[in-house]
Amino acid sequence: MAEPLYTAxxxxxxxRDGEVKSSDGELDLVVHPPKExxxxxxxxxxxxxxxxxxxxxxxxxxxxxxARREIDISGSTVTAxxxxxxxxxxxxxxxxxxxxxxxxxxxxxxxxLVRSAHKGCPYSRATRDNIPQELxxxxxxxxxxxx
Numbered sequence: 001m002a003e004p005l006y007t008a009x010x011x012x013x014x015x016r017d018g019e020v021k022s023s024d025g026e027l028d029l030v031v032h033p034p035k036e037x038x039x040x041x042x043x044x045x046x047x048x049x050x051x052x053x054x055x056x057x058x059x060x061x062x063x064x065x066x067a068r069r070e071i072d073i074s075g076s077t078v079t080a081x082x083x084x085x086x087x088x089x090x091x092x093x094x095x096x097x098x099x100x101x102x103x104x105x106x107x108x109x110x111x112x113l114v115r116s117a118h119k120g121c122p123y124s125r126a127t128r129d130n131i132p133q134e135l136x137x138x139x140x141x142x143x144x145x146x147x
Contacts, residue, residue, distance in 0.1 A: 047082040054123045055080035062117035
């Protein structure tokens with residue numbers, strides 16, 4: 001990678017049952033495991049934080065490609081679902097689903113935007129071939145967008 005344009009920095013105190021803080025003070029969050037993992041059910045967790053970052057990054061990538069093609073995607077959303085569970089190697093792993101809503105965008109244009117966003121999004125590129133990913137446009141699973 002060339003010289004970075006920006007570097008985020010955050011520190012964790014106490015792992016999954018503690019606190020996370022960004023170096024600029026903008027984030028200062030209590031983290032706890034969710035109830036499903038024996039936690040108290042309040043605070044946030046690393047999977048939620050990852051889902052927020054991935055959804056925002058993917059949406060920005062999609063907005064970039066929409067602007068280049070002069071496609072209005074106002075009202076669009078990206079919802080990331082990040083699941084944590086046992087993996088095939090006996091440890092824990094993640095899976096990601098990205099659910100894209102592009103109201104008012106013609107179907108073929110919407111498909112092309114999602115494919116372009118997935119190819120260009122830094123989160124998608126970083127996780128490709130590392131964790132299972134599924135993309136959805138509305139209720140439709142886009143298998144061809146993964147390749």
